[in-house]
Amino acid sequence: xxxxxxxxxxxxxxxxxxxxxxxxxxxxxxxxxxxxxxxxxxxxxxxxxxxxxxxxxxxxxxxxxxx
Numbered sequence: 336x337x338x339x340x341x342x343x344x345x346x347x348x349x350x351x352x353x354x355x356x357x358x359x360x361x362x363x364x365x366x367x368x369x370x371x372x373x374x375x376x377x378x379x380x381x382x383x384x385x386x387x388x389x390x391x392x393x394x395x396x397x398x399x400x401x402x
Contacts, residue, residue: 346402349388353381362388362399371398 351364353372360378361369372378372388390401 345391346389347391349390349399350385351388352385353378353383355382362386372401373398374401377401 349362349364349370351362351370353360354363354369355361356369360372360375360382362372362378363369370392378386388399388401390399392398393400
């Protein structure tokens with residue numbers, strides 16, 4: 336179960352570690368589930384670090400759209 340909490344407007348907070356998967360960076364949560372994440376150039380500097388990201392999932396439920 337992702338460590339996420341819903342807030343007004345459908346926004347959630349996701350906790351995990353930024354890892355590189357192929358050519359892109361993803362957020363890997365504590366259960367091992369990975370989420371694609373937008374703003375790739377911004378998240379690159381957090382590779383290997385534990386972060387909390389606020390955003391919403393896209394319609395597929397696999398990509399976090401950062402707020």
